[in-house]
Amino acid sequence: MTLIVRLIIGLVGLFNVAVGLMFLLNPARMGPEFALSPLGSQGLATMRADFSAFFLVGGLFALLGAIRTDPSPLKVPLLLLAIALFGRTLSLILDGTAPTAYPPMLVEAVMIALLLLGQWVFARARQSKAR
Template sequence: MTMILRVLVAAVGLFNIAIGLLFLFNPAGAAANFFLIPDGSQGMATLRADFPGFFITGGSFALIGALQKDGRALLVPVMLLAIALTGRAVSLVADGIGPDAIPPMVAEAVMISLLLLCRSGLKR
């Protein structure tokens, strides 16, 4: 079971790294998928800096945790995703529920669950 969770966590890591690289090398295309509109060169720079920072960092630590069997490393992506999920929840309260609001929250909750399950399995 732990091996399956480690493989799933590695997949989460690779998925997040891929999103980060997409923002780095095709920020306008990636932004459209996230309902973002870059505003000039600083908007593009923000997309190339902040989003890869979030996704590549989280993905890298998920990979480190899965490959090195280090549950502590999994706390980094758990925290990043938990803060993102919290921000989405605040947005639901502040702005209402739009038609596209729930799927990213489900994806983040699933990733958090996988990371925590794997972390729990690595502690034994």
């Protein structure tokens, strides 16, 4: 079970690292995928900096947790994704809904559930080793 969860968390991490690298290397292409349109070079710089930071940090900490079978690093992507999901929910309440609003929320919710599973499995694995 631990190995399967490590692989799943590793895939979550790799997915986020890949998205972060795509934002870093080609924000103009990634913007429309996220319903973003940069305003000039500063807009591209903001997308390159902020979005790559979000996805790379979350992805790298997920990978760290998976490699070490350690639940602690998973707190970072969990917090990032929970705040993102909260922001999307708040936007639905304040700004209304669109058909495109729900797929990213579903992806975030699934990643949150997988990371929580990872925390639980990794914590149990560490307890078993401590005995």
